[in-house]
Amino acid sequence: MNQRTASHPFPHPGGCGVKIACVLVTHLRAKVEMRRQPHLKGRPVVIIDRSLGRPLVIDHFPAASNVSAGMTLEQALSRQTDGDVLEADEGAYRREFQRMLLSLQRVSDRVEGAEMGTAYVRLDGLESMYSGEARLVTTLLNATPQYLAPRVGVGNAKFPAYVAARTSHTLGSVRVPPEAAHFLAPHSVDLLPLPPAVKEEMRCFGLHTLGDVAVMKPEALINRFGPEGQRAWELAQGIDGFPWFPSSTRSPSWNTLPCPLPRRLWNSCWRRWTPCCDGPTPNPECGAGTPGEWRWSVPSTESRPGRKTSTSGGLWETGNGPPASSGVNWKVTIPGLR
Incomplete structure (x- = not known):
């Protein structure tokens, strides 16, 4: 460090x-x-x-x-x-x-x-x-x-x-360091996640650094800049209560059945499908998940029946199956599997 x-x-x-x-x-x-x-x-x-x-x-x-x-x-x-x-x-x-x-x-x-x-x-x-x-x-x-x-x-x-x-x-x-406001003080207001027009107006009022903003009374900033003024004051103090938005990007889960599927069963299993991006994928071999519903993504390098897509890099299309989409898992109902 x-x-x-x-x-x-x-x-x-x-x-x-x-x-x-x-x-x-x-x-x-x-x-x-x-x-x-x-x-x-x-x-x-x-x-x-x-x-x-x-x-x-x-x-x-x-x-x-x-x-x-x-x-x-x-x-x-x-x-x-x-x-x-x-x-x-x-x-x-x-x-x-x-x-x-x-x-x-x-x-x-x-x-x-x-x-x-x-x-x-x-x-x-x-x-x-x-x-x-x-x-x-x-x-x-x-x-x-x-x-x-x-x-x-x-x-x-x-x-x-x-x-x-x-x-x-x-x-x-x-x-x-623990004194976040002191650490932030010398840095420019340009770093604030606020509209450019608000930051330009701050500079016109002599507020060039985060330290300049921090020493102001929050009421004065709110009266002049509205909600952006309050947010600027809080950020200059090192307080950032902005909500956390975790990314929905996930690594594909590569799950396989315990034995190769016959072509007729593989083709039929694509007939009912829905997008599924809700977390770790159960493995049918261990019997997890809803009976009869199994989720997986098929690597394009595996030898599976169907047509290999040229752009997906990760899925195959067969019959009325899901469209090619890289990095997306699919939930598929396989007839006869419980």
Whole structure:
């Protein structure tokens, strides 16, 4: 762990020992593109999104140092005259982020995917399994693909952990000390998860750092900025009561019957199906689950009757079976099995 971090746990403001890690990958889109197109790695590339009509910059390569996200394409090229333009491939970026979340779920079952490249992981209760917090954090770093150059921040709430991750070095970690407000004070209000217009108005009123916000009376901030003012004050104090939204991404469960199914039974078992993403999958061999209902995903590499799909990477289609969908388990009723 970084030398600036504390080595002992601290209580959650509500009284319970919650401990959260923020696993942060900055410029995820750019890192994915540099891996896909290594010949562009040293070029001043800007990645643009046209989904809202007017092309906007959503990321850039390190060489495009004069560009920032949110600029229009015209603004970016006026500042980076030798810049190359790449169209965003949001599908590829989301898939890489989902793979990252799946890897983190192998370390903790409490993982939340936030904005692209930002994940929160609950650590409380896991230290003993990994022989301490330091090894647990190292495991999180190792679980994330190294080309993404992750960094980790650990705190008692999501926002302090996020700020800690922003201050960490690549492949390093920072622990928020017990005095979270003191730790947050020198950082810019730009880190607040608030609308850009609210943060710009804060700067107009002389509120440039989280410390500036923390010393204000909450009533004054609420009168001027409404609910966003109250949230800004709480976050600047290190209090983040925002609800926890665990990711629904799960690793596929590969369950098989104790003996190969005859083709006629295999075909008929697909005739009644419903999507099933509600947790661990029972194994028919041990008789778990509802009688006659068995859940599994079929790896595309297995020799099963049916037509292999070219895009799913994980399911087969037979007759009126479920559509191909990677990473989704299906609940299937098999006639005659009880």
